[in-house]
Amino acid sequence: MEDENFPYLFAPSFPLASLNSLSLLDQPMQNSRYALDIDLASSMVNGGENLVFPSLSTLSRNMKEEENVNKIKAKSGRKKKYIPPRVAFHTRSAEEILDDGYKWRKYGQKTVKDSIHPRSYYRCTQHTCNVKKQIQRLAKDTGIVVTTYEGIHNHPCEKLMETLIPLVKQLQFLSEFPNLPSF
DNA sequence: CGGTTTTGACCAGCGC
DNA sequence: GCGCTGGTCAAAACCG
Secondary structure (H helix, E strand, O other): OOOOOHHHHOOOHHHHOOHHHOEEOOOOOOOOOEEEEEOHHHOOOOOOHHHHHHHHHHHHHHHHHHHHHHHHHHHHOOOOOOOOOEEEEEEEOOOOOOOOOOOEEEEEEEEOOOOOOEEEEEEEOOOOOOOEEEEEEOOOOOOEEEEEEEOOOOOOOHHHHHHHHHHHHHHHHHHOOOOOOOO
């Protein structure tokens, strides 16, 4: 893959569940720079990996660039809070906790202005990894859950590895018998 | 017992 | 300054 950061940015199951209706929003949520509109209700209709993966790859690259630019600005410029790039997923779902393949630890919850529903704060449980996410319901449309990610995972997704490792082992095993009929 | 959630306290920006 | 708001800390509670 051309973007080395991409595989660690988002786990497969989360976007995969929503391939059918992923689209870029015109207006990003709050202070998140990028937003993706996802409809879980129409999930699993067909596989559209080619649709999603390139756009997430681009997002990852944009976030990295923006992070670098902002850090340089923060160093040389005046005292302003550094806001890291964020990505917001809009997901129509009754369930708030969407499985994105990573393990998270909740570290806070806040009632936010102009919304009945509280916002929850999560951190990636991997000690070396400081990726965070926020979860809240959209005030305007309660059916929509907004999941905002901040940072890029510096380790692979557990769930992804769980499924991949047996496959790789099997391939290694099969490769020891080059005369086997291929499929 | 170890990890996670809950929840009020605390703190840092921002606008006035 | 001062109050409001959003983000984080940390102690206690909770749970397998």
